[in-house]
Amino acid sequence: MYQINDNYQKLPGSYLFSTIGKKVNAYSAAHPEKRIIRLGIGDVTLPLAPAIIEALHGAVDEMGKAETFRGYAPDLGYDFLREAIAENDYRARGCDIGADEIFVSDGAKCDSGNIQEIFSLDNRIAVCDPVYPVYVDSNVMAGRTGDYDSAREVWSNVIYMPCTADNDFVPELPKETPDLIYLCFPNNPTGAAVNRSQLQEWVDYALKVGAVILYDAAYEAYITEPDVPHSIYECQGAKSCAIELHSFSKNAGFTGLRLGFTVIPKELKCGDVSLHSMWARRHGTKYNGAPYIVQRAGEAVYSEAGKAQLEEQIAYYQKNADYILNGLKKAGYRVSGGVNSPYVWMKVPEGMTSWEFFDCLLEKVNVVGTPGSGFGPSGEGYFRLTAFGSYENTVEAVDRIKTL
Amino acid sequence: MYQINDNYQKLPGSYLFSTIGKKVNAYSAAHPEKRIIRLGIGDVTLPLAPAIIEALHGAVDEMGKAETFRGYAPDLGYDFLREAIAENDYRARGCDIGADEIFVSDGAKCDSGNIQEIFSLDNRIAVCDPVYPVYVDSNVMAGRTGDYDSAREVWSNVIYMPCTADNDFVPELPKETPDLIYLCFPNNPTGAAVNRSQLQEWVDYALKVGAVILYDAAYEAYITEPDVPHSIYECQGAKSCAIELHSFSKNAGFTGLRLGFTVIPKELKCGDVSLHSMWARRHGTKYNGAPYIVQRAGEAVYSEAGKAQLEEQIAYYQKNADYILNGLKKAGYRVSGGVNSPYVWMKVPEGMTSWEFFDCLLEKVNVVGTPGSGFGPSGEGYFRLTAFGSYENTVEAVDRIKTL
Numbered sequence: 160m161y162q163i164n165d166n167y168q169k170l171p172g173s174y175l176f177s178t179i180g181k182k183v184n185a186y187s188a189a190h191p192e193k194r195i196i197r198l199g200i201g202d203v204t205l206p207l208a209p210a211i212i213e214a215l216h217g218a219v220d221e222m223g224k225a226e227t228f229r230g231y232a233p234d235l236g237y238d239f240l241r242e243a244i245a246e247n248d249y250r251a252r253g254c255d256i257g258a259d260e261i262f263v264s265d266g267a268k269c270d271s272g273n274i275q276e277i278f279s280l281d282n283r284i285a286v287c288d289p290v291y292p293v294y295v296d297s298n299v300m301a302g303r304t305g306d307y308d309s310a311r312e313v314w315s316n317v318i319y320m321p322c323t324a325d326n327d328f329v330p331e332l333p334k335e336t337p338d339l340i341y342l343c344f345p346n347n348p349t350g351a352a353v354n355r356s357q358l359q360e361w362v363d364y365a366l367k368v369g370a371v372i373l374y375d376a377a378y379e380a381y382i383t384e385p386d387v388p389h390s391i392y393e394c395q396g397a398k399s400c401a402i403e404l405h406s407f408s409k410n411a412g413f414t415g416l417r418l419g420f421t422v423i424p425k426e427l428k429c430g431d432v433s434l435h436s437m438w439a440r441r442h443g444t445k446y447n448g449a450p451y452i453v454q455r456a457g458e459a460v461y462s463e464a465g466k467a468q469l470e471e472q473i474a475y476y477q478k479n480a481d482y483i484l485n486g487l488k489k490a491g492y493r494v495s496g497g498v499n500s501p502y503v504w505m506k507v508p509e510g511m512t513s514w515e516f517f518d519c520l521l522e523k524v525n526v527v528g529t530p531g532s533g534f535g536p537s538g539e540g541y542f543r544l545t546a547f548g549s550y551e552n553t554v555e556a557v558d559r560i561k562t563l
Numbered sequence: 564m565y566q567i568n569d570n571y572q573k574l575p576g577s578y579l580f581s582t583i584g585k586k587v588n589a590y591s592a593a594h595p596e597k598r599i600i601r602l603g604i605g606d607v608t609l610p611l612a613p614a615i616i617e618a619l620h621g622a623v624d625e626m627g628k629a630e631t632f633r634g635y636a637p638d639l640g641y642d643f644l645r646e647a648i649a650e651n652d653y654r655a656r657g658c659d660i661g662a663d664e665i666f667v668s669d670g671a672k673c674d675s676g677n678i679q680e681i682f683s684l685d686n687r688i689a690v691c692d693p694v695y696p697v698y699v700d701s702n703v704m705a706g707r708t709g710d711y712d713s714a715r716e717v718w719s720n721v722i723y724m725p726c727t728a729d730n731d732f733v734p735e736l737p738k739e740t741p742d743l744i745y746l747c748f749p750n751n752p753t754g755a756a757v758n759r760s761q762l763q764e765w766v767d768y769a770l771k772v773g774a775v776i777l778y779d780a781a782y783e784a785y786i787t788e789p790d791v792p793h794s795i796y797e798c799q800g801a802k803s804c805a806i807e808l809h810s811f812s813k814n815a816g817f818t819g820l821r822l823g824f825t826v827i828p829k830e831l832k833c834g835d836v837s838l839h840s841m842w843a844r845r846h847g848t849k850y851n852g853a854p855y856i857v858q859r860a861g862e863a864v865y866s867e868a869g870k871a872q873l874e875e876q877i878a879y880y881q882k883n884a885d886y887i888l889n890g891l892k893k894a895g896y897r898v899s900g901g902v903n904s905p906y907v908w909m910k911v912p913e914g915m916t917s918w919e920f921f922d923c924l925l926e927k928v929n930v931v932g933t934p935g936s937g938f939g940p941s942g943e944g945y946f947r948l949t950a951f952g953s954y955e956n957t958v959e960a961v962d963r964i965k966t967l
Contacts, residue, residue, distance in 0.1 A: 160772075161686050161743060167844060177847055205632070206627050215626070216623055220616075222610060222611045227610075228611070229819040230607055230816075231604065231818045268850070272848055277567060277571065279568055281566060293848055338565035339565060369564030414634040415626065415633040415855045416626070416855075417853070429567045432567055445697070446676075447670050447673060448821070450820050450857060451819045451820075
């Protein structure tokens with residue numbers, strides 16, 4: 160008789176954003192007359208930029224003609240895209256990353272969920288607390304996290320690195336030694352960023368203890384301050400200890416188009432074994448490449464027109480972040496993030512939990528945000544608002560929150 | 564110090580089609596003047612049908628306008644596509660499968676590699692021999708297959724079900740009891756099909772021993788004989804023991820567009836646990852939905868125009884299969900498959916191995932096929948040719964092989 164993967168049974172509740180979706184749908188069904196403003200899930204709202212639409216149409220036309228039709232893509236991505244990424248995201252910033260160290264995928268969520276598969280089940284992970292739920296949940300499913308303590312809302316075999324107002328939402332080096340360290344800067348959910356020397360400390364630490372850093376750079380396009388690194392490979396030694404995950408979702412609005420990439424430098428090795436080869440093997444066996452038309456759209460992100468148009472899109476969202484941050488600050492809320500990030504992290508009013516504040520916001524002013532406790536125990540008492548709405552909605556949402 | 568997933572080290576060599584690609588590229592580089600005909604990898608060559616191109620352009624336009632832009636897709640797929648699948652692939656054939664039992668993905672290769680994740684690592688798999696390498700390799704990576712015996716080219720903890728000329732390439736029920744049974748009909752690589760009563764035997768067996776059948780129906784569009792089932796759910800009781808995997812690659816030419824789906828009926832349960840919920844949780848955590856534009860293209864597969872155009876495409880490939888099958892038969896080769904399948908399975912000349920025949924075909928007549936031994940030990944002495952080339956190339960390839 161077959162058996163299931165029991166680790167799934169350990170997962171408490173459903174995926175955070177599914178729960179939010181259900182709550183919002185239920186409220187909406189009960190109050191169809193209310194206009195809900197969604198600043199919860201990190202989904203973009205601006206349409207794809209003209210340069211990207213043009214590239215998509217062009218690639219679709221190619222797929223309709225025998226001479227230019229493309230079947231299976233190369234496992235690791237088309238060279239035209241890998242080259243554009245290496246040139247623009249790395250070499251232009253002085254990072255020596257080759258096109259053949261870039262693995263194109265259908266998004267950073269998939270990559271950040273899948274990347275743990277190439278590591279031993281005995282490895283111990285360290286995560287920021289609060290944290291993007293995928294890092295932890297994918298390790299729960301694999302059986303790497305021990306048992307769940309439902310009172311404390313923590314896993315017995317996970318090293319939590321609290322990110323609180325006390326440390327400006329930047330974690331300290333952990334007391335226990337991890338094998339895999341998940342870091343995301345600019346951070347989801349707190350919006351906090353680290354500067355180059357802070358990130359260098361992490362690289363030095365990983366090299367010292369023999370850990371791998373899984374660095375999620377999904378939000379790097381929102382960096383405004385010059386001393387904040389766009390890539391971990393701006394740090395010395397990172398190529399021997401870090402894997403970097405990138406998304407096209409937040410910099411180019413690809414949430415519904417699906418494209419991302421992972422960088423594994425060839426010198427990242429465990430003994431003789433190259434992690435680059437392992438990930439290539441996983442790609443070749445359990446994945447089949449991103450769609451050609453979407454890879455052409457990705458290429459257009461790096462064209463002159465694409466760059467200019469996307470700079471405007473990001474500026475639009477940054478203006479929203481600024482409005483949320485300063486609007487709530489003026490209203491007396493304790494808020495952070497929002498400067499190098501599309502996320503603003505706010506302290507909920509004294510005496511309320513994150514979910515109570517979620518319900519209150521949804522019911523009283525019809526604004527949806529994300530309860531901080533959904534990201535981990537240290538997120539309790541906090542709330543995430545995203546800058547991905549329209550400017551008009553963002554302004555109205557902030558004004559509505561002020562009326563509370 | 565972190566450790567890798569050691570199971571990857573057990574994998575012998577690289578993924579079959581990567582090896583073939585490298586060999587062909589090396590030959591091609593050394594002999595740039597030779598025109599190589601590729602009947603190796605199962606990749607289609609006809610351009611996407613006009614109805615699909617039209618749907619893609621329409622969806623791309625939607626993504627370029629704020630009013631119609633779509634961000635994150637629903638985790639399990641858009642309702643419009645799930646409904647079209649349920650109606651056309653199931654209800655129209657008398658199978659009671661609901662739209663909410665369909666999970667849209669970026670392809671059957673990914674699904675067939677990932678599906679094992681929801682099962683216990685203690686489960687034992689049974690596979691046909693020869694077999695599509697992804698089923699075995701993904702289980703090797705997960706650590707479910709024991710040790711590799713490189714002399715016999717088998718894994719110690721895998722139940723192999725030989726498919727040979729003796730049993731018309733349809734496996735017998737295994738002597739040892741498996742937990743998970745991978746079946747693919749019409750079969751890749753042999754092109755063999757089973758009739759309804761043969762498949763019913765497997766369903767009855769799985770129900771009796773408490774096994775789950777992972778049924779790969781990627782080639783169902785090529786079925787020409789009326790007693791060959793298009794879905795395992797045409798069999799009584801299958802909804803309690805079978806998961807079905809589907810591709811849009813072979814019926815609609817989506818190899819470069821990436822779309823597939825998996826069916827998990829809600830009544831498929833291990834004790835109290837619904838496998839449907841587990842797969843939904845996996846989708847929600849480690850996947851982020853297929854691109855909106857590609858899902859619209861999938862919908863167009865089921866439109867009246869799409870159906871008519873794709874019927875023509877399949878007829879085109881079927882004509883190729885027929886030419887290969889009968890051409891080689893007339894030339895004295897022992898061949899099978901090709902009737903309900905785009906694959907023809909040929910016996911290589913006496914005294915040669917599959918790889919020797921591969922090299923011989925590549926070097927002497929510049930035709931690429933797939934060595935049967937790449938699919939498992941019982942594939943030794945066989946060779947797979949695919950019908951996915953152009954008619955002209957197919958005719959020329961067969962004529963070239965005849966000259967040997």
